[in-house]
Every structure is written in structure tokens, then in C-alpha cells.
Amino acid sequence: MRAASYPSTGIQPINRHKISTESPIETVFERLVNLIHVIWPVNHEVAAISVASAGPLNPKTGFIYDAPNIPGWKDFPLGDKLREIFPVPIFIGNDANLAAMGEWKYGNGIDHSDLIFLTISTGIGGGIICNNALMEGHNGLAAELGHITVQPDGLVCSCGKLGHLEALASGPAIVAYVRLSLLSGQTSTLHLDKEFSAYDVALAAKTGDQLAVRAYAHAGFYLGQALASLIHIFNPSIIILGGGVAQSGALLFEPMLEKMYASVMEPSYLQDLEIVPARLGDDAGLLGALALARQKLQNS
Ligand SMILES: [Zn+2]
Structure with a gap:
């Protein structure tokens, strides 16, 4: 700490x-x-x-x-x-x-009144600035963006519920996707008998490993789906993405944006919308x- x-x-x-x-x-x-x-x-x-x-x-x-x-x-x-x-x-x-509030006041979200922050690493967390205020909710429990259901009856999330975003797009979810694919007989430069992280999967993808590319595309697809829903609810002017997994760049962002654009119902939501990495890091x-x-x- x-x-x-x-x-x-x-x-x-x-x-x-x-x-x-x-x-x-x-x-x-x-x-x-x-x-x-x-x-x-x-x-x-x-x-x-x-x-x-x-x-x-x-x-x-x-x-x-x-x-x-x-x-x-x-x-x-x-x-x-x-x-x-x-x-x-x-x-x-x-x-x-x-962290959302930090980015809003001192990071990449300065001067935005409607901001969505998502941090993607071991888990997925988030924060929402709506109309120039941090959304807290009745008991202060608002904006658990990792626990949006994106796949009904899908994989078990760290919280015990099914099909949440965190179970499909966090670092451990990307690793699990590769491990399950290897178990089903798919080939890769990554191997079941060795430990590997989401970062290792990103490195493999950058050398052309197609299973690793698919693992990030799978995570990006569900992130894009979740972001489209958040855009419909909050109509933000900026989305800020932090956490280690978000540092994988186009590998994650391209499939994420493709799904997000395809899922947003009206182009006006995307007008002036910025999607940027977090600035404040640790x-x-x-x-x-x-x-x-x-x-x-x-x-x-
Ligand atoms: Zn959950």
C-alpha cells in the first residue's frame, strides 16, 4: 500500500x-x-x-x-x-x-463532465462521473463495472455470479481462454505445462500466435459490448481505460472498438467521444x- x-x-x-x-x-x-x-x-x-x-x-x-x-x-x-x-x-x-475521480481532476479527464473509467487487470473495476459528480449510489456501491452481465449463464465470475464482464475480459479471463483452448486441442506457442500471464499472451500475440490474438479479441468483444451499454446509459464524452490489460494496445482496442461501434444504436452517441488510456498509473x-x-x- x-x-x-x-x-x-x-x-x-x-x-x-x-x-x-x-x-x-x-x-x-x-x-x-x-x-x-x-x-x-x-x-x-x-x-x-x-x-x-x-x-x-x-x-x-x-x-x-x-x-x-x-x-x-x-x-x-x-x-x-x-x-x-x-x-x-x-x-x-x-x-x-x-481512480476515476483522480483521472477526472488531475489526469486525462480534466474538463469532462461525463466520464467513464474502467480499469482492467486482475479484476475489472470502474467509476463514473455523471454531470460533474462521482456516482456513488444509495449505499455507495455504484459503478461495479466489472460485474455487468455480458454473457447470460456464462463463465463464473470472481464474485460467484455467472457471465460478468470480469469473467470474460480480465487478465485471468484471457489466460483462462487460452488454457481452455489448449485443453480442447488448439495449438499455440503457449503451453499448458507452463504458467503464463495475460502479458505473456499479449507478447505471444505480437509474434503472430493466432490463439493469443483470439484470446484478446474475445476479451475485446465483451468489453465493447459492455461499453456500448454504458454509452447508452451515461452518454459520456470520454472513456478512460486503465490497468495492465488495457496497455496491450490495438490487440485489445481494435476488437473492442469494432464491437462497440457495431452495438451503439445511434451515431450521435459517438460524436466527440474520446477513448483514451489512463494517465495516472500507480x-x-x-x-x-x-x-x-x-x-x-x-x-x-
Ligand atoms: Zn462478478
């Missing part, structure tokens, strides 16, 4: 630090508290602490319903526990939602949390 302290304007940090989330002797929460102490700017007054966390979570209370990759963070009252220790306002948001969560804190402080 990473943390930084920022001045009241600008995005140049005063202090920043990064540590591994796991430790044999400390809980994740203890490590987080220590990390906040490390970056605490001793010569400045601290206006707020803002956290971009894995979820689902409730941003109004800072209650984590379930963060599957963080041990002990199921039904975990992160906001209340931080408030017991730090006497400043505490703001908490879903990491993908806040800092998306930090800058999103910064944007959230500044917005909350401004509104308070």
Missing part, C-alpha cells in the same frame, strides 16, 4: 511512502496506521485523511463490506477505527471509483483520494 501527504493545492506530495500490505507480525490496519504516521507532515496542520480502499464499501461511513484480498477486512469498520486514532475528518472511497488511487478530500472539504 502507498500513502502520501499533499499541500492544500497542487499534486506534488510533501511526503510519500510505500510498504507491502502483508506482514507476519502486524495486521493490515496496524500497517496502515504506521504508514499514515510515516507520511504525516509534522510542520503542517492536517485537514483530513482520505483512503482509497478495495471494496465493496460504504463511502458514507467508511465501512468495508468485503475486501477479498485484504485479510480481516470483511465487515470491517475502517472509518470508525481510523477516527478513534486520528482527530481529523476521515474520507474513504472505493479504489476504482477514486498514483491513480492516491490522487483520487486527494481529489475526494479536497471536494469534501470544499463542500463542508
Whole structure:
């Protein structure tokens, strides 16, 4: 996990630090508290602490319903526990939602009032800026864009439900497509007896491996289908794509755009629509949390 302290304007940090989330002797929460102490700017007054966390979570209370990759963070009252220790306002948001907010305020989405952000890596997350505001939903659970159903009764998603976008277009989904195809007798430069990642599949595709090309085309097809639906609902002026899988370039984007264009019902939706990669990279969560804190402080 990473943390930084920022001045009241600008995005140049005063202090920043990064540590591994796991430790044999400390809980994740203890490590987080220590990390906040490390970056605490001793010569400045601290206006707020803002956290971009894995979820689902409730941003109004800072209650984590379930963060599957963080041990002990199921039904975990992160906001209340931080408030017991730090006497400043505490703001908490879903990491993908806040990455959308970071891109909107400080990245490639500046000056857009209607933005869709999608991050495609081990999972698929997202965030939506609609009419100049981050969409949170009634319980703060909005914009889980990886869990849109794109294939009824399709493959099992990490959430346990069937046919969600994440089960068809995430990094593990691309690897699974290749492995299943190899099991059914298709040939490739990738082999079942060796571990490989979505990045390895992209490298194989770039050397002409046709199964690897099809794996990305398959993922791109479902992404394009999901984006067309999102375009119909939100009519964005920009779609920003982040995460490692989105860095595969035309391999993913060409089939994605082909399906998206074919599925949009009216060309006006595509007028002025920009589709661009994310700019903030690993800092998306930090800058999103910064944007959230500044917005909350401004509104308070
Ligand atoms: Zn799902």
C-alpha cells in the first residue's frame, strides 16, 4: 500500500511512502496506521485523511463490506477505527471509483463532465462521473463495472455470479481462454505445462500466435459490448481505460472498438467521444483520494 501527504493545492506530495500490505507480525490496519504516521507532515496542520480502499464499501461511513484480498477486512469498520486514532475528518472511497475521480481532476479527464473509467487487470473495476459528480449510489456501491452481465449463464465470475464482464475480459479471463483452448486441442506457442500471464499472451500475440490474438479479441468483444451499454446509459464524452490489460494496445482496442461501434444504436452517441488510456498509473488511487478530500472539504 502507498500513502502520501499533499499541500492544500497542487499534486506534488510533501511526503510519500510505500510498504507491502502483508506482514507476519502486524495486521493490515496496524500497517496502515504506521504508514499514515510515516507520511504525516509534522510542520503542517492536517485537514483530513482520505483512503482509497478495495471494496465493496460504504463511502458514507467508511465501512468495508468485503475486501477479498485484504485479510480481516470483511465487515470491517475502517472509518470508525481510523477516527478513534486520528482527530481529523476521515474520507474513504472505493479504489476504482477514486481512480476515476483522480483521472477526472488531475489526469486525462480534466474538463469532462461525463466520464467513464474502467480499469482492467486482475479484476475489472470502474467509476463514473455523471454531470460533474462521482456516482456513488444509495449505499455507495455504484459503478461495479466489472460485474455487468455480458454473457447470460456464462463463465463464473470472481464474485460467484455467472457471465460478468470480469469473467470474460480480465487478465485471468484471457489466460483462462487460452488454457481452455489448449485443453480442447488448439495449438499455440503457449503451453499448458507452463504458467503464463495475460502479458505473456499479449507478447505471444505480437509474434503472430493466432490463439493469443483470439484470446484478446474475445476479451475485446465483451468489453465493447459492455461499453456500448454504458454509452447508452451515461452518454459520456470520454472513456478512460486503465490497468495492465488495457496497455496491450490495438490487440485489445481494435476488437473492442469494432464491437462497440457495431452495438451503439445511434451515431450521435459517438460524436466527440474520446477513448483514451489512463494517465495516472500507480498514483491513480492516491490522487483520487486527494481529489475526494479536497471536494469534501470544499463542500463542508
Ligand atoms: Zn462478478
